[in-house]
């Protein structure tokens with residue numbers, strides 16, 4: 137007889153309420169009659185988790201039986217945010233849970249706010265992984281994610297303490313203490329004579345232990361798995377030391393190992409060769425590969441069929457060491473000949489590049505690498521030798537080219553170039569937007585592009601979280617107008633609503649929703665920051681990591697320019713000025729001095745502008761601290777303007793541009809990253825494009841450096857703004873000297889060169905705002921032209937053109 141888990145019908149409010157109460161009394165050991173919101177959230181989460189695990193188990197056993205080819209998505213960052221709301225929506229049980237918790241005397245929204253964000257990531261790259269695993273599950277693709285279970289993310293000045301997101305029980309992860317693998321660091325290598333094999337021994341060993349996070353697909357039983365690794369000591373406790381009276385030493389080895397996975401590196405687009413980071417990367421890659429290969433070995437197939445069952449997508453170069461780890465396992469442990477192992481390996485891996493910024497490219501100092509992973513370095517030498525022999529055959533005598541292409545960078549010290557290794561070891565390499573993929577081939581990887589396999593997969597975002605969950609009213613309007621919910625898994629369908637831009641009644645409904653969302657944000661700003669904003673003003677949103685290339689400065693200097701204009705204007709003139717609420721959110725890497733200075737200037741400009749009686753309600757400046765996925769869910773539906781103004785050629789794709797567009801914000805942006813494709817789809821008359829083009833940036837940059845003109849000549853408006861800052865309008869002007877200097881001298885990111893164009897684009901924004909009907913038309917045309925920018929489309933592109941995998945839905949009963 138089949139053993140059945142507890143069943144609850146998805147519409148059975150009483151049944152669901154009972155499961156929540158059961159968790160209150162038996163899991164949490166508390167009394168149902170005397171429960172706070174945190175307790176109610178936890179019990180609700182545990183009840184939802186039961187639902188997820190049932191589906192997770194069915195998916196796992198179905199895929200184990202069916203043995204389809206699977207994709208493994210290796211990402212060192214997973215910026216998941218909260219889970220509860222997303223889970224009940226994907227299970228189609230949101231109403232049931234809302235009613236059930238109401239029955240128990242709670243407001244469901246309040247319970248949702250008890251949840252902490254899972255913030256295992258910094259920015260776009262980590263959030264992209266989260267969107268992709270949602271889409272993999274929804275598309276019924278057999279796929280797992282692999283990551284690291286970091287405990288805290290060090291986030292720098294704007295938080296007093298690191299974010300201890302795991303200081304409470306986390307109901308969304310299942311510890312798998314039985315799934316663990318040994319990981320070696322340091323040690324020595326002995327060659328085995330007359331073979332390519334070697335024995336790597338000694339050094340330190342620890343364990344990687346699995347924690348599983350179930351990821352439900354939307355409207356499907358399929359539930360993917362995100363497996364996160366935590367470091368543990370091989371023996372939890374050194375009993376010998378303890379017995380010898382050395383209590384400190386007896387626990388030291390334990391906390392040493394645990395430190396390996398403790399922190400999330402807070403850098404984004406900035407490489408800093410730290411040994412601990414390489415340890416993290418190796419632990420994560422080795423454990424993931426051991427896990428993947430163990431699953432494959434259960435099929436009892438020869439190694440050369442591995443590529444028919446396994447494809448590994450590398451999210452940036454962070455997991456590149458897994459290429460070498462697969463080689464090591466095949467050669468040293470499985471005794472596969474070198475050439476056969478290389479043939480297998482290069483059919484398994486694919487690499488996604490996420491940045492062209494040179495300072496973000498990983499290159500490990502060779503001595504550090506050799507010390508930590510001596511056997512891996514030997515294998516890299518062999519890979520490189522074979523690769524360079526090939527190059528030498530194609531380009532005889534071209535030593536310069538060989539030096540440029542080598543995986544090892546010459547110098548003192550030498551470096552291991554991870555992007556080169558990733559390209560040489562992968563069968564496909566892709567960029568994340570059309571322009572970016574072009575630039576990869578024409579600039580940083582120009583020499584390596586002779587190898588075919590360069591391609592593009594434009595990023596996308598999940599419409600479940602970034603529309604249904606964060607903007608339920610707009611989602612409802614779409615569903616009601618289309619007559620079905622199917623658009624949520626086929627986002628192209630929203631283009632059918634484009635003609636609604638010309639329907640006055642629809643425009644009214646659409647605008648009302650935007651105003652409600654702005655009012656919701658205004659309430660939060662009032663209660664959390666004590667700030668009043670006018671919902672009739674234009675809400676501009678620039679929400680992303682702080683970085684010079686993203687040019688929060690252009691926006692900020694534009695605000696100062698506006699402030700000076702307001703100060704100079706007569707009362708009559710002031711009446712004609714459009715009201716703006718400028719919203720910034722984002723973190724700076726703790727060690728990024730200039731980025732921190734930009735935050736400081738934003739905050740100090742806000743202090744002056746927001747309290748100046750001359751300004752009245754014409755201008756508000758808001759900097760939201762501790763930006764997170766759940767903060768983004770409140771900001772994005774409330775935005776009128778999406779600010780995307782990176783120097784052309786620097787932002788690989790951007791994804792907030794997609795989320796904001798989908799929620800009806802008009803694009804104010806440079807011709808960069810995915811902005812290009814967005815503007816193409818929404819139509820250039822519905823967007824505000826500005827700035828120099830990527831093709832021209834190099835020449836302007838060169839002239840800024842080598843034939844400099846004065847700031848006054850490059851931009852008189854910006855020169856006036858700088859004067860105001862220097863004069864102390866926003867507090868001690870000297871503080872900002874290092875920031876202003878980057879623009880006076882060199883201006884590498886062309887802030888002064890694009891400032892005039894930025895101001896002109898803002899004027900067009902203000903003009904359009906005066907005609908609310910026209911504005912709403914463009915807003916509708918933007919939202920409903922975003923059908924391509926769903927992560928379902930991106931993941932389908934990967935499945936078709938890179939992974940060669942098929943959907944394999946778990947049968948419904």
Ligand code: 26V
Nearest residue numbers: 260261403405406407490568787788789790791
């Ligand atoms: C790089 C590094 C370098 C080593 C130290 C730590 C660290 C952490 C993260 C990264 C990745 C930087 C690349 C990145 O996040 N790129 C962003 O990827 C988004 C998703 O594709 C894309 O939308 C953004 O344009 C791009 O900046």
